[in-house]
Structures are given as C-alpha cells and as structure tokens.
Amino acid sequence: xxxxxxxxxxxxxxxxxxxxxxxxxxMNHNSMYWYRQDPGMGLRLIYYxxxxxxxxxxxxPNGYNVSRLNKREFSLRxxxxxxxxxxxxxxxxxxxxxxxxxxxxxxTRLTVV
Amino acid sequence: xxxxTQLDSHVSVSEGTPVLLRCNYSSSYSxxxxxxxxxxxxxxxxxxxxxxAATLVKGINGFEAEFxxxxxxxxxxxxxxxxxxxxxxxxxxxxxNTGKLIFGQGTTLQVKP
Numbered sequence: 679x680x681x682x683x684x685x686x687x688x689x690x691x692x693x694x695x696x697x698x699x700x701x702x703x704x705m706n707h708n709s710m711y712w713y714r715q716d717p718g719m720g721l722r723l724i725y726y727x728x729x730x731x732x733x734x735x736x737x738x739p740n741g742y743n744v745s746r747l748n749k750r751e752f753s754l755r756x757x758x759x760x761x762x763x764x765x766x767x768x769x770x771x772x773x774x775x776x777x778x779x780x781x782x783x784x785x786t787r788l789t790v791v
Numbered sequence: 792x793x794x795x796t797q798l799d800s801h802v803s804v805s806e807g808t809p810v811l812l813r814c815n816y817s818s819s820y821s822x823x824x825x826x827x828x829x830x831x832x833x834x835x836x837x838x839x840x841x842x843x844a845a846t847l848v849k850g851i852n853g854f855e856a857e858f859x860x861x862x863x864x865x866x867x868x869x870x871x872x873x874x875x876x877x878x879x880x881x882x883x884x885x886x887x888n889t890g891k892l893i894f895g896q897g898t899t900l901q902v903k904p
Binding site for chain 1: 825834837891
C-alpha cells in the first residue's frame with residue numbers, strides 16, 4: 679500500500695546510545711518531516727526537508743540530526759540518546775507544499791532509560 | 792502568525808449523540824485547514840480538509856466541518872457518535888507556503904455506551 683513507512687516501531691535505548699530512525703515514502707512527495715509527540719504537548723516539528731537535498735530545523739532540533747538520502751527517504755539520528763528524548767516519533771510527507779495535507783507514518787515509540 | 796486553538800482538551804459524549812469539537816484559527820488570510828484523527832497507539836489519519844473550495848467539508852466516517860471566516864472557526868461535527876470514534880482529534884493549519892503544519896493541542900473524544 680502506498681504511504682509512509684517507519685522503522686522500527688519500538689525501541690529501547692540506554693542513555694548515551696545512538697540510533698537512526700528510518701522513514702520512506704512512495705508517493706513521490708517532495709517534502710518530508712519528523713515530529714515528536716509527547717503527552718499534553720501535541721506534535722512538535724523536529725526537522726523537515728522541503729525538497730531533496732535540503733533540510734531545516736523545526737521547533738525542537740536539539741539532540742537530533744537528519745539526512746535526506748534521496749527523494750524517498752528521510753532519516754532521523756539520535757547521536758547520544760537522553761531520557762528527555764523518550765517520545766513517539768512520526769515521519770510525514772507532503773506534496774503541494776503541504777496545502778493538501780500530510781501523510782503520516784505509524785510512528786516509532788522510543789524509550790530511553 | 793498563523794495559529795490554531797482547540798477550545799476543549801477533552802469532550803465526552805454518549806453513543807448516538809452529536810459530536811462537536813471546536814477549533815478557531817488565526818490567520819491573515821483564508822488558510823487551508825485540516826482535521827486529523829489519532830486512535831490509541833496509531834498514527835494520524837486525515838479526516839477532512841478545507842482548501843478554499845466549499846465551506847462545508849465532508850470527511851470520512853460521517854464527520855464534517857464548516858469553515859466560517861466571520862467567526863474564524865472550523866468546528867468538527869458528527870450527528871451520531873459511535874464507540875469507534877473515541878480518539879484524539881487535531882485541528883491543523885499549514886501556514887503560508889512553507890508546508891510546515893501547525894497543530895492544535897488536540898481534543899480527546901470519549902464516547903460512553
């Protein structure tokens with residue numbers, strides 16, 4: 679089925695470990711996004727990529743890096759995980775500059791202990 | 792700057808009764824607006840979208856929303872709630888042409904038998 683695929687779905691890390699969250703879309707969308715969702719805080723934008731080859735910071739970029747590998751793939755890396763990064767992470771993509779909505783992945787539930 | 796405000800953090804209705812989830816927006820122009828639904832431990836699904844065509848927008852699962860410029864509102868309604876409607880609902884606005892979405896804080900809909 680067409681859409682946004684995120685891996686892994688669940689992950690537990692120890693403080694200081696690193697990991698990369700993967701995201702791929704097959705809708706030929708130009709723009710891709712990484713959000714985190716925390717209780718009572720809604721969704722907050724971490725990084726986004728308006729088009730292949732570009733990335734920009736969102737609201738909460740500290741502690742994260744991203745790579746737009748090609749038009750389909752946009753990865754999020756935690757270099758040294760901290761308990762404050764325990765969250766649910768969503769990748770999304772959009773065409774038409776987002777004016778017609780986003781398509782979201784099913785999320786990655788990350789726990790840092 | 793554009794923003795969206797969801798006026799209720801929690802709404803509780805009985806099955807079979809109407810649903811009203813309220814959203815006000817702030818924008819210097821008529822924006823696009825979306826409602827997304829998130830069921831527990833799931834990703835976000837687009838319910839409906841307003842893109843400056845008809846002001847009454849019909850979405851999936853019997854939901855609809857009316858864009859009222861004079862009231863800067865985009866309230867979500869459904870004539871008869873079903874148990875499966877229990878979820879969190881987000882009113883969302885893409886500001887300008889950046890493609891980045893602005894999320895409301897979310898409204899949790901509880902449906903009682």
